Ligand SMILES: Nc1ncnc2c1ncn2[C@@H]1O[C@H](COP(=O)(O)OP(=O)(O)OP(=O)(O)O)[C@@H](O)[C@H]1O
C-alpha cells in the first residue's frame with residue numbers, strides 16, 4: 001500500500017515544447033503540461049493522435065532536452081524501462097544479448113525466469129529479424145523489465161498484437177509492475193486497457209497539449225469486472241464529453257488506432 005505522504009516519484013512541468021518548422025513556422029506541441037507521478041502508481045495519458053504524447057514521453061525520459069520547464073528529480077537518478085510501439089531491439093544482437101545489454105548484472109536465474117515467463121526461452125539465441133511482431137514485442141518487454149525499473153514507460157506497447165496476445169502480455173507486465181511497486185506511465189488509444197490497468201487517466205488536449213481532466217480509478221484490480229468496466233466507460237464518456245472533445249471510439253477491443261482523431 002502506498003503512503004499518501006510519500007514524495008512523488010516524478011514531477012513533470014513542461015511549460016512549452018516547440019518543434020522548429022522547415023518554413024520557420026514553429027509547431028507548438030506542448031503548453032503547460034503538468035502532473036506528478038506517485039511511486040508505484042499507474043498513470044495513463046490518453047489524447048488525440050498527434051497531440052504530443054510521444055513528445056512528452058521523450059522529454060520525461062530525458063531523450064529530448066529542448067523544452068521549457070523541468071522534470072524533477074532528473075530522470076538520470078531513476079532506473080527507467082521503456083517499451084515503444086516499435087520494439088527497437090538491436091538487430092545484430094540476439095534476444096539474450098539485447099536483454100543483457102540493458103541489465104548486465106542480471107543473474108542467470110533472473111534472465112531465465114524472464115525468458116521463460118515471456119515464452120522466449122527457445123528464441124534467446126535468435127536475432128530480432130527472425131522474430132514475429134509479438135515475439136519482438138515480448139523481447140522489448142523483457143529488456144524493459146530486466147532492469148527492475150522505478151518507472152516503466154509504455155508508448156502504445158500493445159498495439160499490432162492480436163487481442164489474446166496483447167491481453168496475456170498486459171497481464172504479465174502490469175502483474176510484475178504491481179508486485180514490484182514499479183510506477184508506470186503509459187500511452188494508449190485503447191480505453192479498455194486504460195480503464196482496466198490505470199489508477200488515473202489524464203485526458204490530454206489537442207496540440208498544444210495539456211491536461212484537460214484527471215480521471216481517477218480507485219477500485220482494486222480484482223474488482224474491475226465487466227459491470228465495473230461498463231460503468232467506468234460511461235463515466236469516462238461523460239468526462240470526455242464535458243471537455244468538448246469528440247468521444248473516443250467504443251471499439252475498445254481494438255489495439256489498432258482506427259479513429260483519425262483519437
Ligand atoms: N521530430 C519532430 N520534428 C517536428 N515535428 C514533430 C517531431 N516529432 C513529432 N512532431 C510533430 O509533433 C506533433 C506531436 O507528435 P507526437 O508524436 O508527440 O504525437 P502523439 O500524441 O504521440 O500522436 P499519436 O497518438 O499519433 O502517437 C505532431 O504534429 C508531429 O507531427
Ligand SMILES: [Mg+2]
Nearest residue numbers: 053054055155
Ligand atoms: Mg505517439
